[in-house]
Amino acid sequence: MVWTLETFDQNGVLATRRELASVRKQLAECEEAAGNPNFGLPSAMITKIHFPFYSITGTCDNKKLVNVSKPFIVKLNWRGFNYKYGAWGKDFAIGNKHPDMFWVAPLNTDERRMETYRLYNTYTDMLLYKNQIEKSLSEYVGLTWNYANCGQGSGIILYNGSLYYNCYNTRNLCKLDVVSHKLNRRPVEGAAFNNWFSYGGVNWQDFDFSGDENGLWVAYATETRKGNVTIGKLDPDTLHINEKWDTSLFRPNATNTFMICGVLYALKRVSAHVEKIFYSFDTNTGKEETLDITVEKLADTPQSLSELISNVLQGITLPTLSTLGDNMKIVILF
Template identity: 45%
Template sequence: IPGLSVLRGHETSPGFLLRPPRSPRPLRPLTRSSPEVAASPWRFGEGSVMDASGHCVCTVILPDDTFPLRRLELLETSARNLTLRDYGQRLARYEAKLHNASRRLQGLETGDLTPAELDFQELRKEIDEMEHVVGHLRSSLNGSDTTVEVLQNMSVTVSALESYDKGHVVAMRRELTMLKQRLEDCQKDKPLVGRQPPIGTCDHRGIWRIGKPSVVQLNWRGASYKAGAWGKESSLRAGRKERYWVAPLNLDGRRLDSVRLYGSYQDLLLSRNPTDQLITGSGQGAGPALYNGSFYYNCYNARDLCRLNLESGAVDRKPVPNATFNNRFSYAGTSWQGLDLAADESGLWVLFATERSEGDIVIGRLGPGSLALEKTWQTSQYKPAATNAFMACGVMYATRAVSTRREEIFYAYDTRTGQERRLSLPLDKVTDVVRSLSYNPSDRKLYVYSDGFLLSHDVLFRS
C-alpha cells in the first residue's frame, strides 16, 4: 500500500505492528463482505491506538503460511537468468555477424572491395559497438545452457504462486485496504486514547468531540416504530450488573406502554433473555431514563413525573411545577416530549419549558431518591428551536439539525457557573430525524434513537 510500511516485528509510524500468529492478545476479525475475504488467514487487532509519541498504530497478526516471498525472489532470479541465456543466443548471432564483417573489412583493406560497396568508417564504428556489447554480455553469462529446465521450474513456481494468490493474497490486499482506511480515520480523529479523564469524574473543560455513530440494531418492535428511546442504566447500585433498556413508543409516536430490559449488552445484540415491563397507566414522549433501579418517564396526558420501581412494580408520581406538556413547547421534529429526563455524573435531571419562560428550556435537578425539584436554572435557549438536549457533568447541551445526515451541538449551559455559550460540535446521524438522545456517565456514550434505529456515540472531553 503506497505510503504505508509493513515490517515483521517492527513498529512503523504511522503503520502496523506485526506479531507472531500465536499472540495471547484477543482478536476480533474485521467484517468480511465476500467468501474470499472470509477465507483469509489474516487477522487484525481490535483497532487503531495511539502510541506515546502520538502516532496511530494498528496491529496485524500474520498467519503461519505467510506469502512465500523467498519463492518469488527465486522466480525473479530464474527469470533474470533466463533473460541472460536469451542474450546468449543473441550473442551467437552477433558473433556470426562480426565474423562476416571482419572478412568484409579485410577485403576492403586489401583492395578486393571498393569503398563504394562498403563505407569503411561506418563499418569500423559498428564493429566497435558490437564488440563492446559482446564483452559486456559475455561477462554476465556463466554456466551451461539449461533453458528448458529453468522454464519447467519457473512454470511450476508460477502455478503455485498463482494458486496461493487466489486463496490468500487477494483477500489480504482487501483487508489491508480496510486497515489503511481505519488507520487514516485514526489519524483524522486522534487522539482517542491518552487524554480522557477517568470515567465518573468531571475534571475536564467540557465536550471536545462526539465520535462516529455505531448502529447497534433496529428496535425490537420494527422499523414502523420510529419514535422512542433507549440506553444503559445510569448510576448502578453496588453489586448490580449492567442493564440496557429499549422503549419504542406506539405508532402514534406518543404513548409509552412498556419497556424491554436486557441483562447485558450481549443479550441486547442477540435479542435474548429480554424482560418486558408494562408501564402502569402509560407514559408519553421519548424522554424516559433508567436510573438507579427505577424507570422515570412523563406520565400520560399530564405534567407529572412518574417513577416505576422495577423490583416492586410500584409507581410514584409528582407534578413538575408549571411545566408545559402535550406538545406545548416540545422539541423540533419530536412531538409529546414535554418532560425530558437526563442522567449524568451528579444525578438525575428533568428538562422542560414553562409559560413563564416563554418556551425557553428550564433545567431542574431532582433530589436524591426524590421526584421533587431540588433546584432549577433558567436558560435562554428556546426549546422548539432545538431537536434534543442532554446533561453531562452538570452542563446542558442542546442539539439542532444541520442537514439530513448531521446534527450539531450548538448550545451549552453550565449549572455550576450559570454561564451559557455557543458551540459547533458535529454529530453524525444515519437517518433524518433524531427522536431522542441521552448521555450515560458510566461509559461516556450518547444513546440515540434515530427513526427506529439504536445508535451510540463516544463522547470525548477536553482535558
C-alpha cells in the same frame, strides 16, 4: 444484440456478487459485535475502554465537550420497522443496582405513548433478543384501556433501578421501579405539556430526563417563560426539583439536549445527516455559551439522547450518547 445481452447478464451477476459479499460482510460484523464489546471502536480507544457501556465513575475537572465521533448501528429494536421512536440505554446512576442491565422502550406508532419496555440482563442478550423481561404499563379496566401509568415522549431514563418519564397526558413526572413495578408520580407546577414546547421536529417530548456524574436532571419549559428551557435537578426518591436554572434557550429551536458534568448541551438540525451542538448552559457557573460541534447521525432527527457514564479517555470523561430513531439503536462515543 446477443453481445449486449451477454454483457448485461455479466454485469448483473457481478452486481449480485458484490451485494452478496456486502451482506456477508455485514453478517460477519454483526456476529463479531455480539461477541466483542469493543467492536466498532477505534483501536486506539480499545486499550483504554474496558467496555463501551459500563457505568464507571467519571471525573469532570472542568473539562468541556469538544468533539463527537461517528455513530454506528447496534440493533433494530424488537418491535420492528413501524416503531421508529423511543429510547434505550443502561442505568445512569453511579454504583447502581443493575450495572449490566440494558433497557429498550419504543414508543407506539403514534410516536407518543410508551406502553411497553424490555429489560435485558446483558449487552449480548440485547443484541440477540434473549433472556428479556417485557412489561406493559397499560391496564384493561372494565371495557376500556387505562394509559395513566404509561409514558409520553422519548425523554426516558433508567436511574438506579427506576425508569423516569413524563406520565401520559399530564405534566406529572413518573418513577417506575423496574423490579417491584411500584410507581410514584409528582406534578411540575407551571410546566408546559402535551406537545406545547417540545423539541423542534420531535413531538411529545415535553420532559427530557438526563443522568450524569452529578445526578438526575430534567429539562422542560414553562408557560410563564414562554418555552425557554428550565433545567431541574431532581431528587431521585421524591421527584422533587431541588434546584432549577432558567436558560435563554427556546426549546423548539433545539432538536434535543443532554447533560454532562452539570452542563446542558443543545443540538439543532443542520441537514438529514448532520446535527450541531450549538449551545451550552453550565449549572456550576450559571454561564451560557455558543458552540459549534458537528455531530453525524443516521436518523434524520434524533429522538432521545441519553448519556451513559463511561471510562476516562485521555483525561476527559467519556460519556456515551444513545438514541433510538428510525428503528435503530445508535451509539455515539465522544
